[in-house]
Amino acid sequence: MSAQPLDSSEHRSGALLDHLARRMRLRSESVLAPLGLRPRHLVALTVLRAGGGTGQQALAAILEMDSTNIVGLLNDLEAKQLIERRRSPEDRRRHVVELTEDGAKRLSEAECALAGAEDEVLGALDPAERETLYKLLSRASSGTAVNCTEAICVTDDAC
Amino acid sequence: MSAQPLDSSEHRSGALLDHLARRMRLRSESVLAPLGLRPRHLVALTVLRAGGGTGQQALAAILEMDSTNIVGLLNDLEAKQLIERRRSPEDRRRHVVELTEDGAKRLSEAECALAGAEDEVLGALDPAERETLYKLLSRASSGTAVNCTEAICVTDDAC
DNA sequence: AGGAATCGTTCGTGAGGCACCAACTATTTA
DNA sequence: TAAATAGTTGGTGCCTCACGAACGATTCCT
Secondary structure, three states, rough: OOOOOOOOOOOOOOHHHHHHHHHHHHHHHHHHHHHHOHHHHHHHHHHHHHHOOEEHHHHHHOOOOOHHHHHHHHHHHHHHEEEEEEEOOOOOOOOEEEEOHHHHHHHHHEEEEEEEEHHOOOOOOHHHHHHHHHHHHHHHHHHOOOEHHHEEOOOOOOO | OOOOOOOOOOOOOOOHHHHHHHHHHHHHHHHHHHHOOOEEEEHHHHHHHOOOOHHHHHHHHOOOHHHHHHHHHHHHHOOOOOEEEEOOOOOOOOEEEEHHHHHHHHHHHHHHHHHHHHHOOOOOOHHHHHHHHHHHHHHOOOOOOOOOOOOOOOOOOOO
């Protein structure tokens, strides 16, 4: 047997991450629908806000999605004018994807709208803990710290 | 209306949760395959370890899955003898679901096997931060604190 | 006792996510 | 010029999952 109790505290977050993400996603769907967004769009927008100006194959790598499916995703967002595709001046094959002002605004609105959902899912955590969680998640999601500028709720309705 | 600008720093973890869960799940699939498990199974086992002895409709509520799909999930796990369904003595309609010893062991093995995957996904976090993350996630995932007893890796290979 | 509600089970259906392949254009690089 | 790369389009197929219908077993209500 040779039971090597490695670090003793060997806690794997994978399943919990999965579980919470699912619970959050279920609630998000309905909340996001009136904004014309789906959870996956929100992920893309969030990533773009964090590390904007990336080519869309780089984006595919970050999101770990197939490049061909990225196209459709971005088509949705571009049709709603939440992102812009511009050809890169350095390499004109490349489409540089960036959040538009509308996109940043819509993202903020969406995040506001998700407050209720998050309250349900993270109800057991107090505000400080949620903030800690947020910081850990955003650090983890982009290897380097997400600068994650001030996303202020500027809507007059949802907040 | 009534725009209450709540806490100013209004950070929503939903998208990040989704993103990280996806990345984790992609890696988990291949790692878990040799163990005959899939990410969803792991979630169920984790929940059962945390709050075992639940009826399976209660389980459906926790996992927020349709009851009918729970059946298939549990069938898989029972076929592998990782869980047991026993009729509740109090209410014989009810099937009380519990982890078997094999199930607990397999779960630990799986968690060990996921170390590599987690290293990739949470690479930006140091061990202490990962532990913090784990605690926050497990607190959140079950309203009341998951007692989350010592899950020691007792395998001789993977660890 | 009889009837309604509940738990679990099985089967089927349909929508949607997603990986993958193939072919094509535009552009860069060797 | 030839090869490689970025993006796009269209199509295919698998898997997940929510949902509905029907059923046996059991409990609860009156």
